[in-house]
Amino acid sequence: MCGIVGYIGKGCALDILLNGLSKQEYRGYDSAGVALMVNDKIEVFKEEGKLINLRNKIKPHASKLLSSHSGIGHIRWATHGAPTTLNAHPHQSTCGKVVVVHNGIIENFKELKEELEKCGCKFKSQTDTEVVAHLVAQEFAKVKNLTEAVCLATKRLEGSYALCIMHQDVKDTVVATKRNAPLLVGVGDGEYFVASDVPAIIEYTKKAVYLEDNQVATIHSDFLGIMDVEHNIITPHIEVLPWESVSLSKMGYKHFMLKEIHEQPDIIRNILADKLHSSDSDVTLDGVNIDKVMLKHLNRIQVVACGTSLHAAIIGKYIIETLCDIAVDIEPSSEYIYRKTLTDKNTLVIGVSQSGETADTLTAVRQSKKRGSHILIITNRPDSTMAREADSLIPVNAGIEVSVAATKSYIAQVMSFYLLAIHIAQLKGTVDESLTAALKHELIMLPMKIESILSHKEQIAEIAKIYSGFKNFVFIARGINYATALEGALKLKEISYINATGYPAGELKHGPIAMLDETMPVLSILMTGSVYDKILSNSEEAKARNARMIALTDSEDEKLDELFEHIMRVPQVHELVSPIIAIVPLQLLAYYIAEYLGKDVDQPRNLAKSVTVE
Ligand code: AGP
Numbered sequence: 001m002c003g004i005v006g007y008i009g010k011g012c013a014l015d016i017l018l019n020g021l022s023k024q025e026y027r028g029y030d031s032a033g034v035a036l037m038v039n040d041k042i043e044v045f046k047e048e049g050k051l052i053n054l055r056n057k058i059k060p061h062a063s064k065l066l067s068s069h070s071g072i073g074h075i076r077w078a079t080h081g082a083p084t085t086l087n088a089h090p091h092q093s094t095c096g097k098v099v100v101v102h103n104g105i106i107e108n109f110k111e112l113k114e115e116l117e118k119c120g121c122k123f124k125s126q127t128d129t130e131v132v133a134h135l136v137a138q139e140f141a142k143v144k145n146l147t148e149a150v151c152l153a154t155k156r157l158e159g160s161y162a163l164c165i166m167h168q169d170v171k172d173t174v175v176a177t178k179r180n181a182p183l184l185v186g187v188g189d190g191e192y193f194v195a196s197d198v199p200a201i202i203e204y205t206k207k208a209v210y211l212e213d214n215q216v217a218t219i220h221s222d223f224l225g226i227m228d229v230e231h232n233i234i235t236p237h238i239e240v241l242p243w244e245s246v247s248l249s250k251m252g253y254k255h256f257m258l259k260e261i262h263e264q265p266d267i268i269r270n271i272l273a274d275k276l277h278s279s280d281s282d283v284t285l286d287g288v289n290i291d292k293v294m295l296k297h298l299n300r301i302q303v304v305a306c307g308t309s310l311h312a313a314i315i316g317k318y319i320i321e322t323l324c325d326i327a328v329d330i331e332p333s334s335e336y337i338y339r340k341t342l343t344d345k346n347t348l349v350i351g352v353s354q355s356g357e358t359a360d361t362l363t364a365v366r367q368s369k370k371r372g373s374h375i376l377i378i379t380n381r382p383d384s385t386m387a388r389e390a391d392s393l394i395p396v397n398a399g400i401e402v403s404v405a406a407t408k409s410y411i412a413q414v415m416s417f418y419l420l421a422i423h424i425a426q427l428k429g430t431v432d433e434s435l436t437a438a439l440k441h442e443l444i445m446l447p448m449k450i451e452s453i454l455s456h457k458e459q460i461a462e463i464a465k466i467y468s469g470f471k472n473f474v475f476i477a478r479g480i481n482y483a484t485a486l487e488g489a490l491k492l493k494e495i496s497y498i499n500a501t502g503y504p505a506g507e508l509k510h511g512p513i514a515m516l517d518e519t520m521p522v523l524s525i526l527m528t529g530s531v532y533d534k535i536l537s538n539s540e541e542a543k544a545r546n547a548r549m550i551a552l553t554d555s556e557d558e559k560l561d562e563l564f565e566h567i568m569r570v571p572q573v574h575e576l577v578s579p580i581i582a583i584v585p586l587q588l589l590a591y592y593i594a595e596y597l598g599k600d601v602d603q604p605r606n607l608a609k610s611v612t613v614e
Contacts, residue, residue, distance in 0.1 A: 002077050002089075002103040002612075003027055004183065005200045006164040006174045008070040009191020009221045013037075014062070017073035020193070020200035022051055026256070026402040027197065028608035029075035030083030035090040035099040035166060036071035038064060042099055042168045046088035051075070069221065070174060072164045072194070074101035077608045080109070081126030091130040093137030094122045097168040100136065102129040103196050104160035104181040105613050112156065132157070136165060146170045147218045150177055151229045154214075160359065160613065164194050177216040177229075181612055182357055182385050184208045185217050185224060187238055192219045197610075198241055198383060199400060209236045210388070242383055255601040257403035257495070261587050262454055264411050265447035267398050268580075271415050272444060274397070276422075279440040283423045287393035290348070294374065295428050297346050301326055302373075304333040304364040305352035306611070308406040308490060309413060312378075313352050314483035315579050316417030322576065323425040323436065333360035334614070337367060345372035353377070354401060354409040355610035356384020363614065365389070378416045380409045394420065403602045404609050405494045407587050410487065414580055418443060435576075442574040446581070449571040453584045460585050463550065463566050464592030470521050473498060474512060475586075476505035476542070477525035478535055484525050484579045488586030495594040495604050505531075505538035516545035524564070525582055526553040529575025539563060552585055554578065 003024030007016045017034045032054040033046025043065065047053040058065065074089035081087035090099040106112070109128035112135065117123065121134040135156060139149035146167045154161070160180035166173065176183055176194045186193030186201035186208045193201040194217075201208070209226070211217060215234055218225045226234040253259035276283050301320060303313040310332055317328040333351075337360060343349060349368040353361045356379040365375050365386060377390035380398045387393050396412035422439065425431045467473075473492060477485035485502035492500040503512055505524070516522065522542040526535050532555070543549050543563055551564040554572045561567065568585045594601050 002029065002196070003075045003200065004072070004101050004103055004162055004164050004194065004196040005074075006072045006176060006194030006219075007191070008172065008174050008219055009188060010069055011191060012066055013068045013071040014058070014065045016193070016204070017071050018051070018055065020195060021073050021075050023199040024075055024197050025051060026404070026602070027075070027077075027610055028404050028603055029077050031078075031085065031088035032073070032075045033088045033090055033101075034058075034071055034073040036065055036068040037166065037168070037171070038068045040168070040171065042097065042166065044090055044092060044099060046085055046090070048083055048085045048088060070166070070172065072099060072101050072166055072174060079105055079613055080128040087125045087127050089129060091125060091127065091133045093133040094120070095137060098133045098137040098140065099166050100129060100133040101164050102132060103162040103612060106131060106157050106161065107159035108157070128159075132161070132163060132165075136167075140167060146173060146175050147216055147227075150175045150216055151231070154179070154216075155229060162196050172220050174219045175216060176211065176219065177214070178211050179213045180359070183211045185211065185219060185236075187224065191221060192224055194219070202241060206241045207238050208241055209238055254595070255403065255591070257405055257407060257591055257601050260401055260403055260408045261584065261591065263399070263408050264584065265450045265454075267408050267412050268415060268443075268447045268450070270397060271412060271419070275419050276440060276443065279437055279444060282426055283419045285394060285419060285423050287395065288376065288420070288423060289392045290374065290376070290424070290427065292427055295424065298326060298348055299346045301328045301348045301350060302341070302343060302368070303328060303330045303350045303352060304336050304361055306333050306358050306360055308410045308487060309352040309354060309361075311483040311487040311490070312410055312413035312417065313350070314486070315414050315480060316350070316352070316420070318480045319417055319421045319576065320424065323421040323430065323432070324428055325430050326424070333358070333364040336364045341367070343368045343371045343373050347373045348376060349373040350376045350378060351386055351390075352379075352413055353384070353386055354380045354406050354413070356381040356386040357610045357612050359612050359614045362386055378413055380412065404604055404607045405491055405590070405601075410583065411580055415443070418577070438574060439576055442577045446577065449573060449581055450584050452571050453581070457588050460568055460588040461592040463568065464589050465596055466566070467521055467550070468593045468596040470519070470548075471499060472515070472519070473500040473521050473523060474508075474515070474547075475500060475502045475523045475525065476508060476535065476538060477502070478505045478531040479529070480576065481525045481527055481579055481582055484582045484586065487583055488523070488525070488590070491587055491590035492593065494607060495590055495601050496597055496599055497605070498593065505535045508538055509541060513541065513545060516542055516547040518546045518548065521548040521550055523550045523552060526551050526555065526560075527575060527578040527582055528553075528555050528572065529578065536563075552582055554581065
């Protein structure tokens, strides 16, 4: 979703802003823009589409812009108003002197716009953001101080925002503030950076101050002042960012998604090296502050998440209930936050989020925290808002995921659930020694098995070619792999825009079977174990309706060749860890289908990497 970058110092602001925006491109966006202070005048350039369009627009003017040492930039993911050049940020006040970039949504923008129009403000865009530029200009006209004008303006705003603002009459100054959206100020040597995401600035500095809600940073090239909107002075708390300089390189792969799929075996190895050394050793989860006393009083676990993270949570439910005998409820965060939830201090609430910034999940865990629940966050971003507010934390350590379609972070989240379940079972004393030993052994074997799938990826590419012309798909599974069906279908939808649906195989006959004929491929996730025969019967039912049958299986049963037109075979695996193996061919299938269809695999239309609006 949207990305902000700001700079003030001695370097070339244009290069730093464009570079910072390019490092946030992976978040998904549809237009981009920058505002630079050039010889005491603000110059704004914006353009719809990808960053390259903005670069081309700037090119003829570049020589005069290179001397600028301060500016703000933005990539926008449209919420209010179409993804056009006019709606791209920065937005300007009527006088053109105030420029604003914004992440989030100003919920009361309609009322404010009406009021500002009555005062003579001329609006150029359909965005909610533009009101901020006019409000700041209006307040500045009264108080003649940009920081104060921003404080006064933001007091009028409802909703969420991270804002970076400049005024043409206030030299050498950038003002930044936030509420319910992340924003940090990077501290360099005689220079400062503002960013909504670490990759934008990490190659320039590893030191940063994370702004808290309602704090306002006034940034000059040689000084950073922070206060809250009530004028209390805040001492900046400079942290060292837990990131190495981020190489957003495809390392020879055609797309980040393919590279990230290939990183999965090593990610599992790293997780295990850190938390589970051998099948005889205990799991160690340093950031998890759950003890025996807490577990004694625990009556349930609730897991809130969205999208792919929600699918990881469904597997988590299965495994925690199996190993720990504790009831686990799963809910999409966006549903959880708008109903009465029976959460209290005896509930453990687990928030799962790759980005740690998803607005629905953040709201859900905050609501539960207010009711006294212990909050455990499973995230790939230990520097995220969710991680910072958590009582317990499991960083999944998948490394920055660039492709909008989550792959490696999903596997790492699922791994985290296995380790958490074993950890809770150890604490609770519900450990079934032989089962956990088998499970640990299977986890340790996973990287090798995934590598074997990856080494045969051409076979999946062939199948993808055959099926890339179909308009609809059904994925069926049962038990622990139901989530695999959902996730496989989501991957296909996200990057190829094909209508794919995941069903519990037993549900097929309760309605969806009506859709089946020779135009509908049915992909059966047929992993050996307790529900294998059941899914086989459900697959027969689908075959009887002329559906095109594909299997994903670890079974070597040759009879499957009669039932299925195409079979993706994977190494044999224990049923309990089979989702980690089964998802890999489905990630590849979605990837290759999208590739054949010529889709923008890493940045699918309409999607954002981090969804910071509800
Ligand atoms: C995954 O491929 C999707 N891009 C999306 O469903 C994602 O999982 C969802 O938006 C939740 O994001 P989070 O994990 O960062 O909270």
